[in-house]
Amino acid sequence: MATALETVRDYAAKAYKYGFSTAIESDMAPKGLNEDIVRLISAKKNEPEWMTEWRLQAYRRWLTMEEPNWQKVGYPPIDYQEVYFYAAPKVRERPESLDDIDPEIRETYNKLGIPIKEQEILAGVAVDYVWDSVSVATTFRAKLEELGIIFGSFSDALQNHPELVKKYLGTVVPQGDNYFAALNSAVFTDGSFVYIPKGVRCPMELSTYFRINEMNTGQFERTLIIAEEGSYVSYLEGCTAPQRDENQLHAAVVELITMDDAEIKYSTVQNWYPGDAEGKGGIYNFVTKRGACRGKRSKISWTQVETGSAITWKYPSCILQGDDSVGEFYSVAVTNNAQQADTGTKMIHIGKRTRSRIVSKGISAGKADQTYRGLVRMLKGAEGARNHTQCDSMLIGDKCGAHTVPYIEIKNRTAKAEHEATTSKISDDQLFYCRSRGISEEDAVALVVNGFCREVMNELPMEFAVEARKLLGISLEGSVG
Amino acid sequence: MLTIKDLAVSIEGVDTPIIKGFSLEVKPGEVHAIMGPNGSGKSTLAYVLAGRDGYEITGGSITFDGQDLLELEPEERAAAGIFLAMQYPVEIPGVANSYFLRQALNALKKARGEPEVSAADFIKRLRAKAEEIGIRQEFFKRDVNAGFSGGEKKRNEILQLAMLEPKLCILDETDSGLDIDALRTVSDGVNAMRSPDRAMIVITHYQRLLDYIVPDHVHVMADGVIRKSGGKELAFELEKQGYEGLLGPVARGAEA
Numbered sequence: 001m002a003t004a005l006e007t008v009r010d011y012a013a014k015a016y017k018y019g020f021s022t023a024i025e026s027d028m029a030p031k032g033l034n035e036d037i038v039r040l041i042s043a044k045k046n047e048p049e050w051m052t053e054w055r056l057q058a059y060r061r062w063l064t065m066e067e068p069n070w071q072k073v074g075y076p077p078i079d080y081q082e083v084y085f086y087a088a089p090k091v092r093e094r095p096e097s098l099d100d101i102d103p104e105i106r107e108t109y110n111k112l113g114i115p116i117k118e119q120e121i122l123a124g125v126a127v128d129y130v131w132d133s134v135s136v137a138t139t140f141r142a143k144l145e146e147l148g149i150i151f152g153s154f155s156d157a158l159q160n161h162p163e164l165v166k167k168y169l170g171t172v173v174p175q176g177d178n179y180f181a182a183l184n185s186a187v188f189t190d191g192s193f194v195y196i197p198k199g200v201r202c203p204m205e206l207s208t209y210f211r212i213n214e215m216n217t218g219q220f221e222r223t224l225i226i227a228e229e230g231s232y233v234s235y236l237e238g239c240t241a242p243q244r245d246e247n248q249l250h251a252a253v254v255e256l257i258t259m260d261d262a263e264i265k266y267s268t269v270q271n272w273y274p275g276d277a278e279g280k281g282g283i284y285n286f287v288t289k290r291g292a293c294r295g296k297r298s299k300i301s302w303t304q305v306e307t308g309s310a311i312t313w314k315y316p317s318c319i320l321q322g323d324d325s326v327g328e329f330y331s332v333a334v335t336n337n338a339q340q341a342d343t344g345t346k347m348i349h350i351g352k353r354t355r356s357r358i359v360s361k362g363i364s365a366g367k368a369d370q371t372y373r374g375l376v377r378m379l380k381g382a383e384g385a386r387n388h389t390q391c392d393s394m395l396i397g398d399k400c401g402a403h404t405v406p407y408i409e410i411k412n413r414t415a416k417a418e419h420e421a422t423t424s425k426i427s428d429d430q431l432f433y434c435r436s437r438g439i440s441e442e443d444a445v446a447l448v449v450n451g452f453c454r455e456v457m458n459e460l461p462m463e464f465a466v467e468a469r470k471l472l473g474i475s476l477e478g479s480v481g
Numbered sequence: 482m483l484t485i486k487d488l489a490v491s492i493e494g495v496d497t498p499i500i501k502g503f504s505l506e507v508k509p510g511e512v513h514a515i516m517g518p519n520g521s522g523k524s525t526l527a528y529v530l531a532g533r534d535g536y537e538i539t540g541g542s543i544t545f546d547g548q549d550l551l552e553l554e555p556e557e558r559a560a561a562g563i564f565l566a567m568q569y570p571v572e573i574p575g576v577a578n579s580y581f582l583r584q585a586l587n588a589l590k591k592a593r594g595e596p597e598v599s600a601a602d603f604i605k606r607l608r609a610k611a612e613e614i615g616i617r618q619e620f621f622k623r624d625v626n627a628g629f630s631g632g633e634k635k636r637n638e639i640l641q642l643a644m645l646e647p648k649l650c651i652l653d654e655t656d657s658g659l660d661i662d663a664l665r666t667v668s669d670g671v672n673a674m675r676s677p678d679r680a681m682i683v684i685t686h687y688q689r690l691l692d693y694i695v696p697d698h699v700h701v702m703a704d705g706v707i708r709k710s711g712g713k714e715l716a717f718e719l720e721k722q723g724y725e726g727l728l729g730p731v732a733r734g735a736e737a
Binding site: 427430438439440448451455 | 571573581585624
């Protein structure tokens with residue numbers, strides 16, 4: 001009978017379930033990055049002149065910037081000239097209906113457990129599918145259009161609603177915001193676009209499924225969600241990638257905007273390939289996500305379950321401009337084997353009586369390292385603003401690490417911020433108790449960890465909570481024995 | 482059903498033995514009480530039977546229904562029909578009591594190749610059993626043992642026992658921390674489980690519990706072995722004389 005600690009060392013990582021790749025012809029731009037590539041991407045997408053210029057501006061900004069190194073993660077330098085910045089599945093034309101989708105792609109989504117057609121019919125969830133940065137299908141579009149909701153690929157939005165894109169693009173995450181946001185602004189190929197008109201409550205979950213397939217490609221998607229006055233939308237993104245020995249870069253930008261009394265609930269289940277047990281391969285997940293509560297009493301809520309990627313580095317944030325606006329961040333981050341994560345949030349309180357809540361649950365196993373990094377900033381005008389932060393870390397084994405780095409800046413005397421943090425270990429007693437009732441060791445770990453994360457899991461839409469719960473178990477397989 | 486032969490156990494990494502040649506035969510339908518002073522090795526015996534880590538078996542054997550018990554993982558022992566009601570039930574924050582129980586029950590069913598119970602059937606059964614043991618339904622939603630009083634934790638163990646229906650129940654100081662009323666309801670719950678094909682090992686310090694759960698056999702353990710065995714009257718004798726009076730200096734020598 002080995003103790004939990006001993007078997008941590010014994011176990012090898014279980015195979016990543018989504019690690020297959022699909023043989024499909026791709027239309028790829030040459031490797032590397034220069035102004036011509038940026039122009040080429042823009043031309044491929046048949047973009048208006050102003051968009052091309054906007055990209056070039058971003059590219060020029062990017063050239064002057066340095067890759068940041070303040071984060072608590074380590075990786076060898078990325079050679080941006082070795083990356084393919086554009087890869088699209090070679091389809092005859094953009095599919096007119098779901099039946100036109102390449103059968104290979106369809107098969108892949110089937111293997112991932114999300115059959116395109118069935119998902120539409122059974123779950124009543126509208127889904128946009130993004131394949132190596134290009135959107136391949138959007139379900140339920142017609143039904144949404146009746147309500148005036150625009151949901152589809154970013155490219156489509158640029159063709160059909162250029163005025164909306166131009167008005168909001170880059171207003172929350174400017175081109176030069178940070179190194180990876182600048183890179184994304186220059187080369188993003190697709191992503192999702194959502195517009196909810198005034199007073200409309202979106203009747204279904206909107207969902208985008210991201211898949212990286214090609215080798216050496218980066219995925220640079222761009223998501224923009226606008227919720228007009230009094231509207232509501234719940235949006236979910238899921239991500240997987242094949243198992244490859246090289247590291248692949250995923251540098252997305254997500255911008256959310258809520259007007260008066262509007263609410264956006266944004267949920268992520270991120271399961272990019274994490275690399276093998278020794279840390280070979282895996283996705284670098286360097287993402288900028290930010291929401292602006294522009295309107296009074298508006299609300300933005302981020303929920304993330306981060307189990308994949310070799311390195312996760314992201315801080316979904318809220319800018320609370322409107323008086324009485326609310327920002328929330330619920331996070332579960334799991335790192336196993338050699339995974340690294342530096343994640344958290346920023347809550348910027350500008351308006352009066354703005355409130356924010358942060359609940360972060362970090363689970364570290366194997367020799368993984370994890371940092372919660374969070375900023376709560378209350379500006380001078382943030383009269384009566386409130387924040388509550390709760391950061392809980394759970395360690396499994398004795399070779400992993402958990403770090404909590406809160407930054408709190410308060411410039412208004414009436415504003416209040418609270419921070420609570422705990423660190424615990426999954427105990428041999430808990431595991432023995434479960435096992436003595438017949439629950440296998442791996443199920444016991446999943447049970448205890450899910451209990452630890454319950455507050456966050458409860459925030460996920462029902463359909464995805466079940467999936468996320470399973471994913472937590474799978475991610476930690478082999479972490480104790 | 483259960484045969485323990487010359488069992489010798491020490492704590493992993495420590496040379497001093499805790500159990501030193503312990504033998505016991507338990508047949509279906511029997512209730513055995515094991516009594517003994519602190520440090521006599523009673524709880525170690527319970528943990529070793531359930532398969533807890535951290536003990537080294539240095540000698541002897543345990544067979545359960547013909548299987549070598551020491552070869553089995555804790556969850557396999559549970560599937561074989563062993564249940565340990567713990568002295569200190571563990572808290573599992575964030576996991577609802579009823580969810581936990583259903584997971585456990587279905588895991589046992591799966592291991593035995595039986596169909597899982599439906600949510601509706603499960604709840605029906607849970608309600609019935611809870612009522613027998615005097616557990617309020619609000620209990621079901623609360624996290625496993627988190628924030629429970631000592632008495633509530635023990636009742637919860639008995640609820641699990643009733644739901645999981647093991648062949649061999651081991652009660653490790655189930656009476657500690659219980660007031661008279663709770664002791665009675667817990668004992669009623671245990672007695673309701675008595676049947677010709679189920680055996681019980683009741684570990685306790687005091688004779689008091691045995692007024693409620695009447696044993697067929699009483700064993701007095703001190704310093705790692707059974708010093709004296711008898712019928713239920715042995716418990717009364719022990720109550721009168723004390724461990725030292727009954728066993729002599731060996732009882733005192735074992736005080737930890």
